[in-house]
Amino acid sequence: MRILIKKGHVVDPSQGIDEIGDILIKDGKIKEVRIQDKEQKAKSKSPLTQPFSSMEEGKGGGEDTELRTIEAEGMFVIPGLIDMHVHLREPGYEYKETIKTGTAAAIKGGFTTVCCMPNTYPINDNASVTEFIIRKAALEGLCTVLPIGAITKGQKGKELVEMGTMKDQGCVAFSDDGLPVMNSLIMRRALEYSKAFGVPIISHCEDLTLSEDGVMSEGLLSITLGLRGIPAEAEQIMLFRDILLLKLTRGRLHIAHVSTEGSVELIRDAKKRGVNVTAETCPHYFSLTEDSVKGYDTNAKVNPPLRTKKDIEAIKEGLKDGTIDVIATDHAPHNRDEKLREFDFAPPGISGLETALSLSMKLVDEGVLTMSQLVEKMSLTPARILGLNGTLKPGADADITILDTKKEVRVESKKFASKGKNTPFDGWMLKGFPFITISKGRINEWQ
Amino acid sequence: MLNEKDLLGIKELSVEEINLILDTAAAFKDVLGRDIKKVPTLRGKTTVNVFFEPSTRTRTSFELAAKRLSTDVINFSVPTSSVVKGESLIDTALTVQALGADFIIIRHSSAGVPHLLAKKLRASVINAGDGTNEHPTQALLDAFTIKGKKEKVEGLNIAIVGDIAHSRVAKSNIYSLTKLGAKVRLIGPPTLIPRETEDMGVVVFHKMEDGLKNVDVVMMLRIQMERQGKGFFPSTEEYSKNWGLTLDRLSLAKDDVIVMHPGPMNRGIEISSEIADGPRSVILEQVTNGLAVRMAVMYLLAGVKK
Amino acid sequence: MPKEFFNKKDIDRALTRMAHEITEKNKGTERLCLVGIQRGGVHLAKRLASKIKVIEKKEIPVGSLDIAFYRDDLSIRKEQAIVRKTDVPFEVTDLKIVLVDDVLFTGRSIRAAMDALMDLGRPAAIQLAVLIDRGHRELPIKADYVGKNIPTSLSENVEVQLEEEGLKDRVILEKMDIEE
Numbered sequence: 001m002r003i004l005i006k007k008g009h010v011v012d013p014s015q016g017i018d019e020i021g022d023i024l025i026k027d028g029k030i031k032e033v034r035i036q037d038k039e040q041k042a043k044s045k046s047p048l049t050q051p052f053s054s055m056e057e058g059k060g061g062g063e064d065t066e067l068r069t070i071e072a073e074g075m076f077v078i079p080g081l082i083d084m085h086v087h088l089r090e091p092g093y094e095y096k097e098t099i100k101t102g103t104a105a106a107i108k109g110g111f112t113t114v115c116c117m118p119n120t121y122p123i124n125d126n127a128s129v130t131e132f133i134i135r136k137a138a139l140e141g142l143c144t145v146l147p148i149g150a151i152t153k154g155q156k157g158k159e160l161v162e163m164g165t166m167k168d169q170g171c172v173a174f175s176d177d178g179l180p181v182m183n184s185l186i187m188r189r190a191l192e193y194s195k196a197f198g199v200p201i202i203s204h205c206e207d208l209t210l211s212e213d214g215v216m217s218e219g220l221l222s223i224t225l226g227l228r229g230i231p232a233e234a235e236q237i238m239l240f241r242d243i244l245l246l247k248l249t250r251g252r253l254h255i256a257h258v259s260t261e262g263s264v265e266l267i268r269d270a271k272k273r274g275v276n277v278t279a280e281t282c283p284h285y286f287s288l289t290e291d292s293v294k295g296y297d298t299n300a301k302v303n304p305p306l307r308t309k310k311d312i313e314a315i316k317e318g319l320k321d322g323t324i325d326v327i328a329t330d331h332a333p334h335n336r337d338e339k340l341r342e343f344d345f346a347p348p349g350i351s352g353l354e355t356a357l358s359l360s361m362k363l364v365d366e367g368v369l370t371m372s373q374l375v376e377k378m379s380l381t382p383a384r385i386l387g388l389n390g391t392l393k394p395g396a397d398a399d400i401t402i403l404d405t406k407k408e409v410r411v412e413s414k415k416f417a418s419k420g421k422n423t424p425f426d427g428w429m430l431k432g433f434p435f436i437t438i439s440k441g442r443i444n445e446w447q
Numbered sequence: 448m449l450n451e452k453d454l455l456g457i458k459e460l461s462v463e464e465i466n467l468i469l470d471t472a473a474a475f476k477d478v479l480g481r482d483i484k485k486v487p488t489l490r491g492k493t494t495v496n497v498f499f500e501p502s503t504r505t506r507t508s509f510e511l512a513a514k515r516l517s518t519d520v521i522n523f524s525v526p527t528s529s530v531v532k533g534e535s536l537i538d539t540a541l542t543v544q545a546l547g548a549d550f551i552i553i554r555h556s557s558a559g560v561p562h563l564l565a566k567k568l569r570a571s572v573i574n575a576g577d578g579t580n581e582h583p584t585q586a587l588l589d590a591f592t593i594k595g596k597k598e599k600v601e602g603l604n605i606a607i608v609g610d611i612a613h614s615r616v617a618k619s620n621i622y623s624l625t626k627l628g629a630k631v632r633l634i635g636p637p638t639l640i641p642r643e644t645e646d647m648g649v650v651v652f653h654k655m656e657d658g659l660k661n662v663d664v665v666m667m668l669r670i671q672m673e674r675q676g677k678g679f680f681p682s683t684e685e686y687s688k689n690w691g692l693t694l695d696r697l698s699l700a701k702d703d704v705i706v707m708h709p710g711p712m713n714r715g716i717e718i719s720s721e722i723a724d725g726p727r728s729v730i731l732e733q734v735t736n737g738l739a740v741r742m743a744v745m746y747l748l749a750g751v752k753k
Numbered sequence: 754m755p756k757e758f759f760n761k762k763d764i765d766r767a768l769t770r771m772a773h774e775i776t777e778k779n780k781g782t783e784r785l786c787l788v789g790i791q792r793g794g795v796h797l798a799k800r801l802a803s804k805i806k807v808i809e810k811k812e813i814p815v816g817s818l819d820i821a822f823y824r825d826d827l828s829i830r831k832e833q834a835i836v837r838k839t840d841v842p843f844e845v846t847d848l849k850i851v852l853v854d855d856v857l858f859t860g861r862s863i864r865a866a867m868d869a870l871m872d873l874g875r876p877a878a879i880q881l882a883v884l885i886d887r888g889h890r891e892l893p894i895k896a897d898y899v900g901k902n903i904p905t906s907l908s909e910n911v912e913v914q915l916e917e918e919g920l921k922d923r924v925i926l927e928k929m930d931i932e933e
Contacts, residue, residue: 220643224458226558226580226615296559341536342557344578448833474819474836483872486822746822750833 008072013376014391025398028441080112080399082382085328092121097333103142105418107444109353110434112399118150119178125150125161130169143439151176172386175202191251200252205238217290217305232260243270255279259304261314268323280326283359298339298346300424327377329356333420351420361432398441452751453565453572456581457622471743490517492549497523499555512741571748586619588740601628608634609668616709634658638679662700666707759924767900772804786814791837793855796917816841823865846874855913857883860894
């Protein structure tokens with residue numbers, strides 16, 4: 001099976017490519033990339049005016065010569081996106097999402113690799129659960145699934161898991177996400193021990209004693225609504241501690257879902273001092289403020305909570321100057337009935353895979369990021385952190401996303417491929433939805 | 448006419464609506480002064496009290512108001528716990544609607560619950576207290592009481608004393624009294640008065656002696672013992688010594704000051720017995736007025752076209 | 754274009770006649786009182802009381818009655834009735850009460866007024882005085898004292914305007930647009 005993607009605007013920061021070009025895929029791998037040279041640009045012709053030398057029609061001695069041509073004129077062609085922070089809910093919470101439906105949502109969102117967090121049931125704190133996830137994904141997953149193991153057994157924050165064994169089984173990183181590791185000594189040990197296996201520790205920064213029972217950002221609005229607030233400092237205190245422990249241990253640390261101005265400042269400062277920390281944020285933290293909670297809309301209940309305009313500005317600035325390395329989704333699907341209840345008791349989380357790319361495209365429209373920088377944040381950099389590809393270099397797996405940035409589409413949560421319809425973006429008009437997502441050479445497309 | 452079919456909070460009411468409720472309450476207070484304290488106006492309608500938090504005073508007040516308007520009243524007491532596996536909130540609400548409820552009076556420990564029900568149900572939803580958000584009928588009856596004694600609310604110096612952070616009564620009163628043009632002061636320990644309240648159009652004091660100077664109305668709030676264990680204040684003795692209302696402190700206010708309390712009182716802690724039983728107290732009148740105000744609210748909500 | 758049926762003099766003569774009729778039928782003013790129905794009947798009741806005072810040289814009690822809580826059209830009316838003052842500062846039990854209203858139409862307001870009165874006590878008798886009777890009764894209600902009978906159609910409206918409300922004393926008949 002061969003696929004030829006023609007005349008798309010190829011953006012591949014790993015090769016420094018940002019121009020019109022063609023890509024040829026064969027047997028699930030990228031065979032060749034040809035970009036328009038200056039002369040061809042002037043003539044506005046497709047670079048591959050000649051058929052590929054090895055692919056002449058009718059010839060090919062015994063090989064499968066079936067060719068699918070995708071007209072990608074006017075669309076971006078980028079390496080498949082890599083989401084470092086996804087909750088696939090399987091095993092244990094299949095009523096919220098399964099590996100099958102979660103990866104279907106990922107593909108629809110332009111993601112060809114997702115890393116799933118361990119707060120399943122049972123928790124992924126041992127090799128057999130890791131093995132289950134890998135096996136289920138191979139059977140039913142529509143894209144690559146890489147498990148993230150827990151840091152501590154049962155995510156209780158007391159005993160480290162068998163990182164080595166779990167890494168061998170397939171874990172690419174470790175995190176107690178959903179919870180912080182409150183005990184500083186344990187966090188220190190985790191950062192030290194993980195060095196032996198070359199994997200990053202991903203930290204969910206939250207001081208539980210400060211955030212206690214909070215359900216939204218603390219401020220005048222939380223008082224006005226009568227909801228318990230979580231001060232920004234709950235995130236910053238833990239973040240600062242983690243950075244100091246990182247300095248102490250010289251391990252590898254990645255900060256999950258950065259949401260506050262203060263956190264961006266702390267990370268920027270740490271990087272200036274040469275600390276080896278990376279950080280991610282999520283689309284809702286640069287698209288929505290706490291005002292979305294007005295009316296007690298549980299779709300806007302998320303942890304960390306939505307913050308203020310100032311925080312949004314700081315996060316955009318952090319993305320622009322490289323303080324924040326990655327845009328991940330923290331895709332957190334929940335069952336409809338769970339969200340249709342008292343704000344206090346509704347589980348926090350946004351089903352984000354299917355809106356992440358188009359929300360992030362707005363950053364390109366606003367001039368916060370170039371398209372190439374966006375692709376870095378959502379593909380190349382996560383790849384670097386986790387030791388993956390994130391590239392369109394010949395020989396790499398054919399993980400490619402083709403996106404239409406012209407057509408404006410209304411977000412309709414009830415049509416999501418994810419079981420989780422919980423999103424505050426329902427009804428938004430957005431541009432930049434994937435036209436086709438190719439995962440290891442398999443084409444996924446929608447009308 | 449009121450604008451919405453529900454009474455969810457003072458935040459959602461305009462000044463005109465507040466005044467309409469108070470004027471209508473005056474007519475109902477007349478009715479309550481007669482031998483026959485009942486009017487047939489809402490005959491045939493059904494009122495359901497759905498109380499997820501225990502409450503005798505507010506529930507009986509609403510029950511009596513509903514009966515005096517000739518509605519049929521049902522009481523639904525629901526044990527509250529997020530852990531207990533029982534009927535979901537939405538299912539309970541739909542069941543109540545299936546019983547033919549025209550009015551649903553709800554008290555719940557979570558903010559926003561009345562708002563959720565108001566969206567889902569055809570009936571008129573009345574918020575009888577949702578977590579630390581609001582208790583609108585309490586604020587309305589407080590305003591009615593003040594108006595009754597002082598003729599108007601505008602321009603009065605009103606002090607609210609106590610656990611502002613956790614008091615839905617305080618919040619609703621802050622909204623209504625500022626809307627009606629009063630000069631509102633909050634008095635209490637810093638741990639119980641969030642900093643952000645200064646942006647609500649009020650003045651904050653941490654010393655009773657400073658805050659009570661020249662006030663026309665003192666509104667005392669109940670101090671909840673549970674707050675003691677969580678670092679909000681070290682002991683009730685310390686609280687009482689610093690923020691309890693004594694005759695000495697009351698003398699700093701105007702001579703014709705009135706003292707209010709939403710009840711139930713912790714005698715000797717936030718308020719001394721001499722004041723509670725004394726000539727400045729209007730605490731019992733608040734209860735009577737509560738009935739008239741709740742009748743007015745129900746009457747006016749019934750007139751909103753759905 | 755509203756048509757003026759009654760002017761100031763007409764209203765005054767009618768009220769004078771009615772005052773005489775009231776005192777004649779009741780053989781004086783003993784245990785007699787007037788209660789005006791909000792809003793139209795309140796000022797008329799006071800005027801009748803003044804006229805009765807001139808005739809009989811006696812003052813009789815006057816009250817005002819709001820019927821908002823006794824209406825039967827809560828769900829039908831476009832706008833909810835405004836609640837006004839009920840001021841009946843005397844015991845109604847054993848008294849002869851003359852209800853006073855400006856226009857008698859379907860009779861439902863009078864039915865509501867009677868129910869309201871009954872909740873205040875047990876009158877010895879209730880009589881009805883109206884300035885204008887425009888017909889179209891929907892209940893078996895009859896006025897004992899009538900200023901004038903004006904036959905109307907349902908598409909017309911009768912309005913009594915009084916000086917006490919800042920208008921000229923007159924009664925007008927107006928054709929209404931039929932409501933959808």
